[in-house]
Amino acid sequence: MPDQVKNDVMSSSFEVSLDRLQEIVTQLEKGDISLDMGLQLYKEGMLCARSCKEQLQKARHEISVWQNGEETPFEQQIANICGVVAES
Amino acid sequence: MFRQDVAILSVSALTEQLRYKIEQTFPFVWVRGEIANYKVTSAGHIYFSLKDRDAQLQCVWFRGQQSALRKGASFDPLTGEVYENSAPALELSEGLEVLCAGQISIYAVRGQYQMIVELVQASGEGAQALAFEKLKQRLAAAGYFALERKRQLPRNPVKIALLTSPTGAAIHDFLKLAAPRGYGSQIRLYPVMVQGNEAVKSIVSAFALANAQAWADVIVLIRGGGATEDLRVFNDESVATAVFTSTLPVVAGIGHEIDTCLTDMTADVRAATPSHAAELLWQHKNVLFQKIDELEMSLQYMIEQKFRRVVQTVEANVRALQWHSPLQRVQRGDEQCIMLQQRLFASIGRLIAERTYRLQLAGQKLPDLMRGHLERYTHVLEKYETALHAYDPNTPLQRGYAFVQTKDGATLRSIGQTHAGENLQIVLHDGSLEVSVENVFAKKG
Numbered sequence: 001m002p003d004q005v006k007n008d009v010m011s012s013s014f015e016v017s018l019d020r021l022q023e024i025v026t027q028l029e030k031g032d033i034s035l036d037m038g039l040q041l042y043k044e045g046m047l048c049a050r051s052c053k054e055q056l057q058k059a060r061h062e063i064s065v066w067q068n069g070e071e072t073p074f075e076q077q078i079a080n081i082c083g084v085v086a087e088s
Numbered sequence: 089m090f091r092q093d094v095a096i097l098s099v100s101a102l103t104e105q106l107r108y109k110i111e112q113t114f115p116f117v118w119v120r121g122e123i124a125n126y127k128v129t130s131a132g133h134i135y136f137s138l139k140d141r142d143a144q145l146q147c148v149w150f151r152g153q154q155s156a157l158r159k160g161a162s163f164d165p166l167t168g169e170v171y172e173n174s175a176p177a178l179e180l181s182e183g184l185e186v187l188c189a190g191q192i193s194i195y196a197v198r199g200q201y202q203m204i205v206e207l208v209q210a211s212g213e214g215a216q217a218l219a220f221e222k223l224k225q226r227l228a229a230a231g232y233f234a235l236e237r238k239r240q241l242p243r244n245p246v247k248i249a250l251l252t253s254p255t256g257a258a259i260h261d262f263l264k265l266a267a268p269r270g271y272g273s274q275i276r277l278y279p280v281m282v283q284g285n286e287a288v289k290s291i292v293s294a295f296a297l298a299n300a301q302a303w304a305d306v307i308v309l310i311r312g313g314g315a316t317e318d319l320r321v322f323n324d325e326s327v328a329t330a331v332f333t334s335t336l337p338v339v340a341g342i343g344h345e346i347d348t349c350l351t352d353m354t355a356d357v358r359a360a361t362p363s364h365a366a367e368l369l370w371q372h373k374n375v376l377f378q379k380i381d382e383l384e385m386s387l388q389y390m391i392e393q394k395f396r397r398v399v400q401t402v403e404a405n406v407r408a409l410q411w412h413s414p415l416q417r418v419q420r421g422d423e424q425c426i427m428l429q430q431r432l433f434a435s436i437g438r439l440i441a442e443r444t445y446r447l448q449l450a451g452q453k454l455p456d457l458m459r460g461h462l463e464r465y466t467h468v469l470e471k472y473e474t475a476l477h478a479y480d481p482n483t484p485l486q487r488g489y490a491f492v493q494t495k496d497g498a499t500l501r502s503i504g505q506t507h508a509g510e511n512l513q514i515v516l517h518d519g520s521l522e523v524s525v526e527n528v529f530a531k532k533g
Contacts, residue, residue: 014272015244015271018376018379018380021380021384021387022383024387025383025387025390028387028390028391028394031390031394035394035398038390038391038394039391042387042390042391045383045384046384046387049380049383049384049387052376053377053380055271055272056271056373056376056377056380058272059270059271059272059373060267060272061263061266061267061270061272061273061274061275062272063263063274063275064274064275064276064277065254065276065277065278065279066277066278066297067279071276074254074277
């Protein structure tokens with residue numbers, strides 16, 4: 001697989017990767033593509049799956065607070081409030 | 089004037105009739121008024137008047153009916169259904185405005201109509217409940233709760249405007265349930281007051297701000313459980329209107345599951361609790377992991393299938409190719425030659441045998457056929473001979489017949505062929521006679 005595709009996949013958002021994975025599976029299901037193409041899609045699909053899993057593992061909600069006309073991070077307060085960050 | 093035909097009633101009878109009529113007409117009514125002449129007897133019965141500017145109504149509240157007073161009770165002003173809650177017991181006192189419910193009856197002893205009270209409610213509370221109902225109906229009529237205007241939540245929203253108190257239980261529950269869900273959203277908290285006098289204003293302006301920023305995919309308004317009084321903010325018309333007019337979809341999770349308020353009813357999606365709001369927004373990561381695993385397995389299966397098909401095709405082609413190779417063709421030609429040769433030999437042998445047999449068969453048949461033919465012809469000859477004999481002119485002569493000839497040898501068939509004096513010859517079987525015709529006689533008749 002060209003490095004460009006690889007980079008693209010690994011830098012795509014979770015949702016884009018998941019959609020692409022779904023699309024690849026659908027395309028392979030149709031079965032009217034060459035082995036070469038199938039193999040390429042397979043590699044890309046596995047990469048998408050890996051990217052999705054990694055992103056999902058790392059995914060954290062970012063919490064900020066909007067006060068007095070500006071946005072400030074809320075991490076510390078959240079940690080204090082319910083230990084979400086510490087837990088996950 | 090005294091009239092015989094009119095029944096005369098006793099006071100008791102009349103009063104009884106009146107009591108019956110009045111009790112039938114007012115079996116259960118709500119009356120609002122101010123308490124006056126408040127008295128509690130030693131037996132625990134309460135006597136008072138309800139009065140307004142122009143009238144007053146005697147009331148008696150018997151001890152047996154006062155459980156509501158003691159334990160504290162509430163009621164639904166529309167259905168009259170009474171249910172207990174934890175509100176403090178009502179302290180009745182002179183001048184207090186109350187809502188009383190009960191039956192209107194007549195106290196015969198004093199010839200006085202009165203209310204037998206079953207429930208007493210602080211007037212303000214009842215008014216509030218009525219006002220709530222009116223507001224609810226008005227908002228319903230304005231389409232606040234209409235299902236057709238409810239918007240769908242975006243799937244796994246990434247930008248959340250969270251309107252709640254930064255220190256309440258609600259944000260704690262919400263974030264705790266949010267942590268293992270979704271795939272990383274941005275949650276922007278707009279701190280608001282969720283009870284007290286400033287709450288309505290703070291919520292309404294937070295709605296305005298979030299909508300003006302138009303940053304979020306969805307607005308989430310949450311508040312933990314509390315007393316009915318604490319949740320009053322979320323029955324406020326301004327708050328409901330802020331939800332109703334919000335251009336961003338709104339999820340509301342107010343109080344516990346049993347609490348339903350106008351804000352909940354107006355929101356696009358009603359969450360039973362703040363935790364439930366988080367569950368509605370995002371799928372659990374486990375579900376997402378499972379989905380990815382399933383897709384991965386499909387991918388694996390598909391590519392294996394593809395390989396299997398390709399291998400099968402290659403094998404089929406190899407077989408086809410081998411079939412058409414020159415060596416295979418020569419071999420196949422040899423085999424064919426040998427086979428044809430064998431077939432040829434076999435068929436020639438068969439042919440010879442068959443012909444020989446047929447020849448033998450013919451040889452056997454020939455003498456029989458010849459004999460048959462000869463016999464047939466002999467028989468025919470004999471037949472002809474017999475027939476020929478029958479036609480021999482000499483044969484009848486043997487039996488005594490004769491025939492007559494002229495001198496020149498013509499056979500005489502009629503008397504017309506001769507005449508008297510002619511010489512004729514009569515032929516017999518053993519010779520002939522020469523005679524002369526004396527007379528000619530024609531046959532008579």
